[in-house]
Amino acid sequence: MPVKKGRDFNEMLTLRQLEYESKAHxxxxxxxxxxxxxxN
Structure with a gap:
């Protein structure tokens, strides 16, 4: 099966970034x- 590396990598980065942002928040x-x- 062909690996769509670019798209999967971008999705992984986006998920990781959201995870970091929620942790930071x-x-x-x-x-x-x-x-x-x-x-007080």
Whole structure:
């Protein structure tokens, strides 16, 4: 079977990027909540 390397590679990168972004967003949210609790 032929391997469509370019497209699959791009999809993999996109999925990985989304994963990193969601992780970063979660960390930022936790960090922001932590700062907010310290202020109060």
């Amino acid at each position: 979660r960390l930022n949210t936790v960090y922001a909540v932590g700062l907010h609790k310290k202020e």
